[in-house]
């Protein structure tokens with residue numbers, strides 16, 4: 001069985017099929033099937049007062065809401081989007097979510113190279129727009145970063161409480177291992193004794209991919225000199241492991257379902273959806289005393305926070321909200337006629353990790369079986385590797401997916417990754433009749449930085465995002481070395497057994513360079529690089545907030561989300577953002593006793 005849904009054998013058809021399914025899901029969402037999982041809509045009026053106001057009901061916001069409400073504070077959480085939709089709950093539907101109202105669908109500023117092989121002139125910047133935020137739409141790869149990442153945070157924040165050894169307890173508290181991902185044909189090597197280090201009771205269920213078709217594939221990486229490990233992350237900084245996914249019982253584990261749902265009936269929790277926070281309001285002593293919000297795109301009201309305002313609008317929208325409130329670089333705010341409350345480098349230090357796609361065509365290992373929306377769409381494993389074998393810190397990661405269904409390949413290639421149709425169609429033709437081993441090679445520690453600035457002073461207008469990708473030449477040179485380091489994979493026993501061959505997606509886009517030369521790979525990297533959507537750094541600890549996440553130069557205002565990461569972490573920001581919110585909740589609950 002080669003396809004699910006209507007057949008597609010080119011990118012245009014695959015995208016048309018996606019749009020058809022999106023329309024069906026859009027209609028389904030009118031039935032409000034998931035509303036029962038979440039708190040009922042709060043009725044707000046001008047001047048209402050709460051202990052804490054959380055601006056943004058995303059990944060971090062839902063964790064904070066749970067922990068502060070459980071400590072008996074009166075909490076209001078304001079979210080621009082609506083409830084988590086049914087299509088976002090099912091792991092198999094991720095490909096249908098982008099470019100719908102489930103996302104803030106931003107385009108970065110043109111960078112001079114994205115238009116070479118992508119449809120848009122600039123990088124697609126998607127961010128979740130519903131309860132759970134990006135945790136409701138992300139790719140569900142469960143990674144916690146490595147010790148080194150938290151050492152860098154502790155150094156930037158000048159506070160050892162951010163060292164990995166001091167925050168590992170929050171990973172345990174937030175995640176629970178549920179075993180092998182259910183409903184897939186599993187390997188004989190499946191071994192429960194290999195369970196990764198996680199708690200038993202944490203809110204977010206995490207499963208591991210034991211697909212049989214990874215059994216031999218993973219051995220290729222051993223042949224390449226890597227250690228095969230049970231899991232990656234924390235003190236386990238290098239090697240290859242079967243993928244961990246934030247999926248349990250066939251459902252996505254967003255913070256909306258795992259943190260917000262359990263407290264939905266608490267009488268001290270108030271949640272207002274379809275509510276945009278326009279501005280944080282300060283008194284004349286620079287205390288944050290509340291927020292101005294627009295409810296349902298209409299009336300603006302003022303809501304008071306007795307204790308604190310917490311901004312959790314994510315790495316793109318938190319800096320926008322702070323700047324609209326007078327917190328940001330003085331010159332930029334003056335340009336926009338905004339009164340400066342605190343002159344801080346808000347929006348600078350924007351980070352993401354670039355991922356370069358490499359595709360191999362291999363003989364099929366197993367029949368994929370019927371498509372199931374409760375499943376992830378590919379078998380998945382990942383690795384952290386350094387060019388210098390003795391180095392304790394990896395240079396690059398690979399996400400390795402195996403897809404037997406070429407329909408799925410066309411959909412991913414042409415839709416979320418946004419590659420031009422000729423790239424996807426050319427690859428598809430080389431993959432026909434075979435399985436697709438799709439790899440993303442990820443520069444874990446890029447030096448390039450971008451920035452988020454205001455376009456206008458209207459909170460509804462998108463901010464400007466300059467990704468800065470490859471502005472540091474070293475990042476391009478390193479990426480070329482990482483790709484070259486990965487290529488000998490085709491010489492491994494497994495790849496020979498399955499007649500694995502590298503697909504040429506770029507064709508004559510790079511044919512002016514000698515195949516295999518550094519210039520050729522540089523051209524390839526520019527063509528096949530995408531965003532990993534792992535945004536962070538725009539309200540970083542040590543420059544915008546202190547180590548308790550309090551904004552410098554004002555009182556009673558914190559930022560709690562991925563924007564406070566001084567540097568983004570290896571493998572994905574989701575669980576690290578949850579840990580930031582868990583630690584922030586502990587700090588807040590220790591500071592304020594509930595009445």
Ligand SMILES: Cc1cc2nc3c(=O)[nH]c(=O)nc-3n(C[C@H](O)[C@H](O)[C@H](O)COP(=O)(O)OP(=O)(O)OC[C@H]3O[C@@H](n4cnc5c(N)ncnc54)[C@H](O)[C@@H]3O)c2cc1C
Pocket residue numbers: 055056057058059060061078079080081126127128129130131132133134135137138139140141142143275276277278312313314315317318321459532533534535560561562563571572573574575577
């Ligand atoms: C498509 C995609 C795939 C990803 N895949 C992975 C992955 O597989 N593994 C991984 O570890 N990480 C992944 N990430 C990254 C990770 O999910 C995010 O970094 C993390 O969830 C961000 O959490 P946050 O709390 O900072 O922001 P978000 O979760 O984005 O929350 C911000 C919330 O604030 C709301 N908001 C914004 N502005 C306002 C306003 N003015 N008023 C009211 N509400 C507002 C938004 O609607 C949103 O709900 C992915 C991200 C994306 C976008």
